Each structure stands twice: as structure tokens, then as C-alpha cells.
Amino acid sequence: AQSVTQLGSHVSVSEGALVLLRCNYSSSVPPYLFWYVQYPNQGLQLLLKYTSAATLVKGINGFEAEFKKSETSFHLTKPSAHMSDAAEYFCAVSESGGATNKLIFGTGTLLAVQP
Amino acid sequence: GAGVSQTPSNKVTEKGKYVELRCDPISGHTALYWYRQSLGQGPEFLIYFQGTGAADDSGLPNDRFFAVRPEGSVSTLKIQRTERGDSAVYLCASSLMRESGEQYFGPGTRLTVT
Numbered sequence: 162a163q164s165v166t167q168l169g170s171h172v173s174v175s176e177g178a179l180v181l182l183r184c185n186y187s188s189s190v191p192p193y194l195f196w197y198v199q200y201p202n203q204g205l206q207l208l209l210k211y212t213s214a215a216t217l218v219k220g221i222n223g224f225e226a227e228f229k230k231s232e233t234s235f236h237l238t239k240p241s242a243h244m245s246d247a248a249e250y251f252c253a254v255s256e257s258g259g260a261t262n263k264l265i266f267g268t269g270t271l272l273a274v275q276p
Numbered sequence: 277g278a279g280v281s282q283t284p285s286n287k288v289t290e291k292g293k294y295v296e297l298r299c300d301p302i303s304g305h306t307a308l309y310w311y312r313q314s315l316g317q318g319p320e321f322l323i324y325f326q327g328t329g330a331a332d333d334s335g336l337p338n339d340r341f342f343a344v345r346p347e348g349s350v351s352t353l354k355i356q357r358t359e360r361g362d363s364a365v366y367l368c369a370s371s372l373m374r375e376s377g378e379q380y381f382g383p384g385t386r387l388t389v390t
Contacts, residue, residue, distance in 0.1 A: 165318075197381075204280070204367065204381040205319070251318050261332040262371070263309065264379065266318030 163188045163254050167267035175275050180224075180239040182270045184252030187233065194235040195253040195264065196226055205251065211235060222246070247274045278302065280382035282368050288388045289358055297353040297385045301370030308351050309379060310343055311367040319367055325351060358389045 168183040186192055193212050197205040209220025216228040226237045235252060249271045253264040281300045289295050301308050306327055311319035321335040325345045333343075340358075345351040355362055365386050369379035 170316075202383070204383040205369075206381070207378060210378060253318075261324045262307070262379075263321040263324055263332065263335070264311075264319070265321070266311075268316070268318050 163192065163256060163265045165252050165254050165265055165267035167252050167270050169270055170268065171271050171273070173273040173275060174242045176244055177241050180237070180242045180246065180272065182237040182250050182252075182272065184226075184235045184237065184267060185233050186235060186252070186254045188254055188256065190256055193255045193262075194226075194228060195255075196220065196224070196235075196237050197251045197253060197266075199249045199251065199269075201248075208237070208250075242272075242274045244274050244276065247272055280368055280370050280380055282366075282382040282385050284385060285383065286386045286388075288390060290390055291358060291360060293358050295355050295358055295387065297355075297366050297387070299351045299353070299368030299370075299382060301349065301351070301368070302372070302380055303349075305370035305372050305380070306348070307371040307379075308345060309369040309371070310351070310353050311369065313365045313367055313384070315364075322353070322366075355387075358387075360389045363387055363389045 164187045166185045195210045196208040199205050209218045211218050211228045219225045224239045249269045251269045252267045283298045308325040310322040313319045323343050324332040328348045340356045343353045365384040367384045369381045371379045
């Protein structure tokens with residue numbers, strides 16, 4: 162069975178500081194991995210995805226994530242936080258070659274950006 | 277272009293009542309998913325449609341939950357005899373290419389059972 166663990170339900174950074182949101186996955190087959198962002202009262206928006214091509218994936222809004230198979234991790238980073246980055250971030254996994262492509266989500270990390 | 281839309285945005289109902297939640301996917305998307313997001317949790321998979329058929333309903337919590345997609349476009353999630361534990365945000369997503377895994381989410385329907 163697949164699962165995702167997001168360490169840190171709340172992360173607070175100062176504007177301009179590095180953002181690091183952690184995600185570890187468990188999967189018995191090569192996974193597809195995703196980061197979604199959810200702004201208040203809005204739907205989930207895809208930030209980036211890993212589908213077995215380059216291990217360093219660049220997404221929207223300056224975010225990137227690196228797939229590390231040896232560590233079963235897919236941490237999300239951004240060099241310099243903006244106030245507009247304040248939102249909830251979800252890591253998700255699906256099974257490559259699976260029958261449904263359903264997403265298994267972590268419990269989310271709420272990012273606060275302090276001025 | 278238009279994204280995934282869901283109606284109503286909010287629904288308050290009494291325990292024991294029946295509710296229907298509607299999802300309009302992006303035009304041309306053959307795959308449609310329903311998820312449920314409880315407070316403080318990530319979304320949890322409920323059901324997946326490929327075209328008109330439910331290809332995977334393993335996430336439906338019990339037989340009070342049912343979903344249809346009769347023409348392969350709009351989908352309706354139906355909940356009978358609602359319980360307070362059903363209170364959550366119900367999210368719909370659609371996808372053009374199943375294998376890519378890129379699902380586009382609607383804004384959700386917030387269901388409150390009193």
C-alpha cells in the first residue's frame with residue numbers, strides 16, 4: 162500500500178527565507194509524486210509533479226522538489242519565501258502504471274510567512 | 277478555459293436527510309475523481325470514473341454513499357441518511373490523461389450535517 166508522511170503540520174518562515182516542506186513516501190512500485198497547494202476557500206492547485214524523468218522537478222511560483230529514492234523523500238523547497246506563499250501544501254503519491262491513478266495525500270503542512 | 281466546477285459550494289442538512297453534490301469536470305476529461313477532506317486532514321479518495329463507469333469505488337465509506345456519471349461528463353455524489361460524521365469538504369477532480377496523473381480540482385462542496 163502507498164502512503165505519504167508530511168513532517169510538520171505547521172511551518173513558519175520569515176519573508177525572504179528558505180522554504181523547506183518535508184515529504185516521505187512509501188510505495189511498493191515506482192511512484193508518481195505531486196505537490197499541491199491549497200489557498201483558503203480554494204481548490205487544490207498542482208505545484209509540480211515527478212513522473213520518473215528528471216529527479217529535480219521545477220514547478221510554478223519558484224518551487225522545486227527533488228526525488229530521492231534512497232531516502233524515499235520528495236521535499237519541496239523555495240529559495241526565498243513571499244507573503245503570497247502562505248497556504249496549505251499537500252504531498253501526494255500515486256502508483257505508476259496503476260489502474261486508477263488515484264492520489265494518496267499526506268495530512269498537509271500549513272505554511273505561514275512572517276513579514 | 278473553464279475549470280472544474282462544483283455545486284453547491286456549501287450545503288447544510290439535518291442528520292438523516294439525503295443530499296446530492298454535483299461536479300462539472302473540464303470539457304473532454306474522461307477521468308473523474310471524488311475525494312473527501314475532513315478538517316485538518318488531506319483529501320481521501322472516494323471513487324474514480326473512467327467515462328460513464330465507476331472503475332474504482334474502493335474509497336466509498338459505506339453503502340450510504342453512491343455516485344453516478346451517466347453521460348460521461350457531469351457526476352453526482354449522493355449521500356443517503358446523512359450522519360454528522362459525513363461533514364467535510366467534498367472535492368471533485370478531473371483528468372485528461374489518466375497515466376499522467378495530473379488531476380485538476382474543483383473548489384469543493386462544504387457539507388455540514390447538523
